[in-house]
Structure formats: structure tokens, C-alpha cells
Amino acid sequence: MKSLAELQALRDKVKTNMGIRADDSGNTRVVVGMATCGIAAGARPVLQAFTEEVAKKNLQNVTIAQTGCIGICQYEPVVEVFEPGKEKVTYVKMTPEKASQIVQKHLINGQVVQEYTIGAVAGSKL
């Protein structure tokens, strides 16, 4: 049974790791669209997958956040990745599986997963 004592132990562990992290202005931001359209299309498991992968890989420089509807509801779930000093990358029709690939390839190895970007997905429809 989870108790607050367990949270206390978790806090101490996180605090030890946090010492290295000065501020988060240099962080990569992963933003998940969480309006009605995004949620209905499956944004919550995508957000969960990003969170779990980032925790599992112990990435200290990634912030996960949400946004509202950005107006491309037909491409939801939509995830935007903002890296300091780089162009925003927009991933569309996301799934938890794609999320874990993006964590490994994009966030860790620095390679944009082109096939899941809005350019590739929208382009293939023409």
C-alpha cells in the first residue's frame, strides 16, 4: 500500500539527483495537446508514455507540459518538442509506442523522427 512515508523516501532520492540541476531554462520542452480533441484522440496515454520513459531513462533536462487545442484536431494527439536554439518539431497522430521512440531517438540521440512529424504525415496525404 502506497503511503506518505514512501513519498518521503522518493523525495530524498530526487533531492540527491536534483543537486546537479541548477535551473531549467536550458530544458527541452515536450508539450502535449490536451484539449477535448487531444484527449478524445488519446493524448493521456501519450503524456503518460513520455513521463514514464523520461523517468526510466532518468533524463534531467526534459520538461513535460500541456497545451490546449492548437487547431489541427484531425492530427491529434499532437506533441510539440521545443529544444533551446532549435526549430520546434511537431509530431502528429501520436501513440505511446511512438512516444518511446521519440524519447530514445530525438530526446536522447538528437535525431528528429521525421516519419512522425506533421510534414511527413500531412505530405503523404497529398
Next chain:
Amino acid sequence: MQELSLNVLDIAQNSVRAGASLIEITVDEQPAADTLTITVRDDGCGMTPEQVRRVTDPFFTTRTTRRVGLGVPFLKMGAEMTGGSLSIESEPGRGTAVTAVFGLTHIDRMPLGDIAATVASLVQCNPDIDFTYTFRHGAGEFTADTREFRQVLDGVPLSEPSVVGFIGSFIHENTQEVLDTQAS
């Protein structure tokens, strides 16, 4: 939406946008009365009586980016399909409470789904807002309260991925505990 917990996630976003500092979510299952009641209560900016009247209209929204707002209408439809109802209490400057009553065993009632993931997602994305989640089944209940978590965390943000994971499991396990106790 295939799960009520997704509707809860969606409705709670309205509370976030209303500038709430405390959002209280309750799921109350009463087998004897055959009801499942979901409440999302906030201390945000509230609505005028005119807005309350129109918020269940899918073609009403306060956003300027488009002309539809489907969150509340979806929840209302889901409740009414099961012989239940939706009600909204709101006062400008005080906050809003949205209550949806469902027929607990009605065949058309959507499953509650992963409510722990809903609450964890809300906390993660809005670490500056406080949330409570109360689950009630018959006479048994428990509450998860981010104000308590915050005290223990002592400066570690609620959005920390491992903390988010803790909150999810905390809700899962305590829900199971309430259900097991009530069943025995």
C-alpha cells in the same frame, strides 16, 4: 471519449483555465442507489447565469479560436444516456461545480477507466494548482490531496516524473483498498 475519466480530465481543464487554485474531483459510487456521481469543483473565476445556461450547448464557447465547445456537452450526453443528469453551480468570482450523475449499472454507462492517470496527468501539467481526488464506494472512501503531498515533498515539484508515478499508484492502490474493504 471511451472512458469517464477522460471526460473528467477534459472538464478539469476548464477549471484550470478558470484560474482555479484548488480543484476537487470526487467519484462517488453508491451501489444501493445505483448511482455514480462525478463532481469537479473549483475556486476559479466562475460563470454568469447566462454562461451556465449556455455551456451545455455545443455551439457555445468562450474561446475565440473556434465556435464549438464539446467538453460539457459530451459529459451531459454520457450522463443522460444512463438515466442520469448534469448540473452546474457557479458564481462569478467564487468558482464552479460540475456534477454528473450516472446510472451505476446502466448498460450504456461508460467505464470509469484510468482515473488515476487522469489525476496524475492533471497534477503533472499543473504543478502550481492543488488537486484533491476523493473516491467513495458505499461507506468507504479515501482522498488524495496534493497539499499533503506538497508538504512531504518539501520543494520537490509535483511534476517530477517519479512523483507523478507515485500519485498514480497511490490512487490505484487506495481505490483497490476501499473496494476490497467494502466487498468483504
